[in-house]
Amino acid sequence: MESIDKYFIVTRAKARKGFSRGCIGRIEAETQTGDILGIVYGSGGGTAKSGGLLKREETYPLTRHQAQLLLFVSPASRRLEILCNQTLFKAICELAQDDLIVVRYKKGFQPCLVKNLMQIGRKDGSDDLNMLGFELQPVSPQNSDKKLSSKKPAPLPVFSAADIIQVAQSSTKLPLRDNHTIGINRRTVSRINSMPIMGSKNGFLGKKISRNSPEVESLSNSYQLEVGSMVEMASDRNVILYGVIRWIGVPTGEKGDWAGIELDNDVGTCTDGTFHGQRYFTCRGNRAVFVPLEMCMPDGRFHSPSPSSSAGTEESPQTPLAVTPIEEDEGEEEDVPPLTESEVLRVLEGKMKGIQGHFNSCYLDATLFSLFSSSMTIDRLLQSSANAEVSICRQMRRDIVNQLRRHGFVPAENVMNFRKQLGCNTYVTEEKDPEEFIAILFQRVLHMDPLLKMRLNGDSGSSQDAYTYQIILEKNDVGHCPSVQQLLETSFMSCNLKFEEVPSCLMVQMPRFGKNFKMFPCIMPSTELDITDLLHQFPRECFICGQLAQHECTQCFRDRKLLPGRIKQYCSTCNTQVHSHPSRQGHTPRSLALRAELSTSSPVPRTHMQLFAVLCIQTSHYVSFVKYGPGPQSWMFFDSMADRSGDDHTGYNIPEVRACPEVGDFLSQSEEACACVDLSQASDLVRRLLCDSFICLYQSSR
Ligand SMILES: [Zn+2]
Ligand SMILES: [Zn+2]
Numbered sequence: 001m002e003s004i005d006k007y008f009i010v011t012r013a014k015a016r017k018g019f020s021r022g023c024i025g026r027i028e029a030e031t032q033t034g035d036i037l038g039i040v041y042g043s044g045g046g047t048a049k050s051g052g053l054l055k056r057e058e059t060y061p062l063t064r065h066q067a068q069l070l071l072f073v074s075p076a077s078r079r080l081e082i083l084c085n086q087t088l089f090k091a092i093c094e095l096a097q098d099d100l101i102v103v104r105y106k107k108g109f110q111p112c113l114v115k116n117l118m119q120i121g122r123k124d125g126s127d128d129l130n131m132l133g134f135e136l137q138p139v140s141p142q143n144s145d146k147k148l149s150s151k152k153p154a155p156l157p158v159f160s161a162a163d164i165i166q167v168a169q170s171s172t173k174l175p176l177r178d179n180h181t182i183g184i185n186r187r188t189v190s191r192i193n194s195m196p197i198m199g200s201k202n203g204f205l206g207k208k209i210s211r212n213s214p215e216v217e218s219l220s221n222s223y224q225l226e227v228g229s230m231v232e233m234a235s236d237r238n239v240i241l242y243g244v245i246r247w248i249g250v251p252t253g254e255k256g257d258w259a260g261i262e263l264d265n266d267v268g269t270c271t272d273g274t275f276h277g278q279r280y281f282t283c284r285g286n287r288a289v290f291v292p293l294e295m296c297m298p299d300g301r302f303h304s305p306s307p308s309s310s311a312g313t314e315e316s317p318q319t320p321l322a323v324t325p326i327e328e329d330e331g332e333e334e335d336v337p338p339l340t341e342s343e344v345l346r347v348l349e350g351k352m353k354g355i356q357g358h359f360n361s362c363y364l365d366a367t368l369f370s371l372f373s374s375s376m377t378i379d380r381l382l383q384s385s386a387n388a389e390v391s392i393c394r395q396m397r398r399d400i401v402n403q404l405r406r407h408g409f410v411p412a413e414n415v416m417n418f419r420k421q422l423g424c425n426t427y428v429t430e431e432k433d434p435e436e437f438i439a440i441l442f443q444r445v446l447h448m449d450p451l452l453k454m455r456l457n458g459d460s461g462s463s464q465d466a467y468t469y470q471i472i473l474e475k476n477d478v479g480h481c482p483s484v485q486q487l488l489e490t491s492f493m494s495c496n497l498k499f500e501e502v503p504s505c506l507m508v509q510m511p512r513f514g515k516n517f518k519m520f521p522c523i524m525p526s527t528e529l530d531i532t533d534l535l536h537q538f539p540r541e542c543f544i545c546g547q548l549a550q551h552e553c554t555q556c557f558r559d560r561k562l563l564p565g566r567i568k569q570y571c572s573t574c575n576t577q578v579h580s581h582p583s584r585q586g587h588t589p590r591s592l593a594l595r596a597e598l599s600t601s602s603p604v605p606r607t608h609m610q611l612f613a614v615l616c617i618q619t620s621h622y623v624s625f626v627k628y629g630p631g632p633q634s635w636m637f638f639d640s641m642a643d644r645s646g647d648d649h650t651g652y653n654i655p656e657v658r659a660c661p662e663v664g665d666f667l668s669q670s671e672e673a674c675a676c677v678d679l680s681q682a683s684d685l686v687r688r689l690l691c692d693s694f695i696c697l698y699q700s701s702r
Pocket of ligand 1: 571
């Protein structure tokens with residue numbers, strides 16, 4: 001068993017020589033007053049050098065393993081940041097061989113398998129503390145490792161704990177340790193550049209607020225605390241309590257965001273995760289406390305003093321860590337185009353690919369993946385928008401769109417930071433509907449005009465603008481497995497709507513309401529929509545003879561003798577003929593006007609839109625299908641929470657992208673053939689596409 005108290009890290013040292021913040025040391029003895037006689041290790045590890053007396057509250061205890069991992073991290077102040085993210089650091093300490101992790105590497109994110117622990121530097125004496133790094137094998141694209149077989153494999157890169165931004169899979173295997181691991185390697189390596197961790201840009205390291213200051217009241221989570229953050233708060237008796245946030249939300253009967261905190265120690269009046277009789281998380285008894293989020297601040301034991309508070313005092317002369325946002329220093333503002341059809345699978349396919357889900361974010365992950373992974377439509381709209389330089393728009397571009405297209409992976413932190421910008425607290429934690437998010441995204445983030453400009457009640461009607469179109473119809477108007485084409489036409493006829501102009505992007509919401517009610521057991525996502533007959537004052541051809549149509553009849557639309565469910569418009573001759581039938585004499589066809597600027601030459605040009613993504617929902621979880629190239633089989637499936645590692649509170653979601661050529665094969669059939677499909681025989685993904693579709697996304701082929 002490792003002794004937890006033997007090693008320590010200096011958390012708030014005075015300017016005592018050799019004891020700056022982040023120094024790692026070993027306890028040699030304790031005084032009767034509780035002070036520590038410690039020695040600290042140099043940044044290169046190895047032999048301990050200076051020694052002296054320290055107060056216990058200026059230190060934080062470490063195991064030998066923790067101390068060794070942190071010793072390899074530089075600068076020393078960076079070690080405290082790692083300790084702040086307790087959940088992640090705990091997972092890093094428990095890494096075993098072949099665990100999947102993500103490291104920050106060469107301006108991107110690289111999923112890797114843990115191969116070994118590396119002792120760095122020389123080993124002189126048995127009791128010396130050695131720096132430990134991880135030997136990692138990048139998770140390489142398919143087949144690429146075969147090429148290496150003839151060559152001697154290059155040594156694997158070694159990373160420090162600071163380079164690891166995520167632990168995706170925590171195995172049940174024995175964690176790697178330097179004293180009982182198979183074949184631990186020893187090698188002197190140069191340090192891999194450690195970058196600031198995600199979250200440090202939130203800036204809490206630069207701020208320090210004195211406890212119990214009235215100022216605290218007005219700071220509504222300015223520290224951007226989230227589940228897993230180590231925090232402190234003052235109890236009603238002004239004792240400082242330390243703990244980890246396990247839950248954030250609005251408890252029943254309260255207002256604003258509250259945090260449920262698991263304290264480091266038992267407190268008599270606390271619970272095991274309940275608040276006013278309702279359970280929000282589970283922990284040991286007497287450890288859960290619930291407070292308004294604004295009462296929490298980051299655990300002060302790991303703070304850097306702010307420059308102003310250290311000025312003129314005898315606090316550590318060490319420069320506070322520069323809080324630099326993580327940015328690509330070159331090409332950051334450049335718009336990365338979507339991956340080409342031939343690149344997509346290499347960059348995007350696999351586990352830990354796509355956008356990583358976190359905290360009910362699937363509605364957002366699936367929507368962003370659908371809109372940006374392969375389509376250029378929104379990019380083109382943005383280019384013509386004057387507001388593309390607004391900061392949240394640039395943030396989305398940099399942290400999500402460019403990351404996805406360049407590296408094939410967007411970590412949950414990036415999505416979380418973006419969610420925080422959406423201007424409403426509930427976007428951070430709660431599950432939302434994609435159509436609601438789409439409206440916010442296009443309106444508030446991208447500052448775009450409504451994508452759909454529609455006109456109600458024919459010629460004289462009022463205009464109706466929207467970002468998505470919700471199908472509205474009577475169930476009996478179409479068959480039991482209608483196509484999107486049928487649904488759209490029927491809905492437009494029922495609501496008496498026309499498009500004022502051809503939309504560049506048309507997002508059609510299927511008729512399903514709430515989480516459970518679907519109007520149809522399955523819907524065929526038409527790969528191509530013909531919207532010619534849905535355009536206001538555009539030329540259309542006579543349903544019977546193909547000449548230029550001059551009349552439209554809504555009653556004929558449902559006529560069972562006339563191919564029901566298809567829009568009917570006629571030339572003058574055919575209009576008279578059709579309506580001479582006794583059963584149609586009561587019809588009231590409407591005459592069609594034509595825009596002066598449009599040519600009326602025959603044949604009438606058709607206007608098509610192409611299906612490029614389908615957002616699906618299955619028991620309140622959103623996933624998406626995306627067409628990634630012109631090839632008929634070029635379809636992929638994305639789930640931001642395909643798998644999960646660890647338990648409910650400390651685990652991570654593992655997003656996954658899978659090629660699904662079978663979906664492409666299925667959709668390549670005629671709609672009539674598709675409609676005859678036996679769902680029980682269809683592949684899993686084809687069934688999900690047909691049964692769970694929620695929004696079908698079309699782009700103009702022009
Ligand atoms: Zn005709
Ligand atoms: Zn009619």
